[in-house]
Amino acid sequence: QQQVKQSPQSLIVQKGGISIINCAYENTAFDYFPWYQQFPGKGPALLIAIRPDVSEKKEGRFTISFNKSAKQFSLHIMDSQPGDSATYFCAASITSGANSKLTFGKGITLSVRP
Amino acid sequence: NAGVTQTPKFQVLKTGQSMTLQCAQDMNHEYMSWYRQDPGMGLRLIHYSVGAGITDQGEVPNGYNVSRSTTEDFPLRLLSAAPSQTSVYFCASSWLAEVNTGELFFGEGSRLTVL
Numbered sequence: 001q002q003q004v005k006q007s008p009q010s011l012i013v014q015k016g017g018i019s020i021i022n023c024a025y026e027n028t029a030f031d032y033f034p035w036y037q038q039f040p041g042k043g044p045a046l047l048i049a050i051r052p053d054v055s056e057k058k059e060g061r062f063t064i065s066f067n068k069s070a071k072q073f074s075l076h077i078m079d080s081q082p083g084d085s086a087t088y089f090c091a092a093s094i095t096s097g098a099n100s101k102l103t104f105g106k107g108i109t110l111s112v113r114p
Numbered sequence: 115n116a117g118v119t120q121t122p123k124f125q126v127l128k129t130g131q132s133m134t135l136q137c138a139q140d141m142n143h144e145y146m147s148w149y150r151q152d153p154g155m156g157l158r159l160i161h162y163s164v165g166a167g168i169t170d171q172g173e174v175p176n177g178y179n180v181s182r183s184t185t186e187d188f189p190l191r192l193l194s195a196a197p198s199q200t201s202v203y204f205c206a207s208s209w210l211a212e213v214n215t216g217e218l219f220f221g222e223g224s225r226l227t228v229l
Contacts, residue, residue, distance in 0.1 A: 032215055043118070043204050043220030044157070089157065093214035101172065102214060106156035 003027055004092050006105035013112050019077040021108055023090035028071065030092040030103075035064065035075050038087040038107070047088075048075070080112045116140050120205050120221035127195045127228045135190040135224050137205030143219070144210035146188035150174065150201040151223075157204070163188055164210055195228045202226075 005024045013019045023033075034049035050057045050064040050073065057064045063076040077084055090105045121136045139146065147162035159172030163182040177199060179191040188207075192199060205221040 034217075036218075041222070043206075043222050044218075045220065046217040095215045101159055101162070102218065104157040106154060 003030075003103050004090060004105040006090055006108050008108060009106075010109045011111070013080045013110065015080065015082060015112055015114050017080050017112075019075075019080045019084065019110055019112070021075045021088050021090070021110070022072060023074065023092075023105055024070075024072045025092050026071070027092070027094070029094045032093045032095050033064070033066065033073050034091050034102075035062075036089040036091060036104075038089065040086075044087075044089055077110075080110075082112045082114050085110055085112050118205055118207055118219050118221035120203075120224050122224060123222070124225050125227070127192075127226065129196060129228060131195050133192050133195065133226075135192075135203055135205075135226070137188045137190070137221060138186050139188075139205075139207040139219070140186065141207065141219065142185060143207035144185070145213045146182065146205065146207045147172070147218075148178070148180065148188070148190045149204045149206060151204060152201050160190065160203075192226075195226075197228045200226060200228045 003026045007022045035047045036044035037047040038044040048059050048062050050066050052068050055066050061078045066073045087107045087109050089107045091102050093102045118139045144165050148160040149157045151157050158174045160178050161180040163169045166182050169180050203224045206218045208218050
């Protein structure tokens, strides 16, 4: 059973537009939700993360919105640029679990057209 | 400022051959792990280690062996390669206290093709 589900599977956005990537999770014990960004030929790198005690976190053009009751969180990229074209992974973990591991979604490919 | 270094970057094997993917980190991270990335499957954990001499299985461990003799190195061994092991492999490391609360540092990947 996939514990973290991403949608859509791929996304094409025009330069200057808003990119929105959604994630839904199953396990209500998850309490840490990071997003990783991966450029072609590179490894994933942490982009931004949120805890469920806040509903929104913003870092520059990137914002995470969190809806605990719906068990969903989303990444918004404002003023999307061609340089944002990459694969984006959402993930979730249980911070207090000794044997808990970071669970990744399947990833979505974002293409920002000039 | 190397971070996580993986070698080789590309490798082609024939079915049944064995090989080792190397991973080294210079950040004194206790936690090291191996993931494989396949189209439509995301990142799946193969094996991980929380310190020298300690290893454990992840989500997809079959066909792979690991060992951790030093803090810096965490090699992944394919004992008898199969076409199903064609994938991109990533090594990732972190401070143990931040495995589930902070940043995983990934290498640039090793692309393996098994014919």
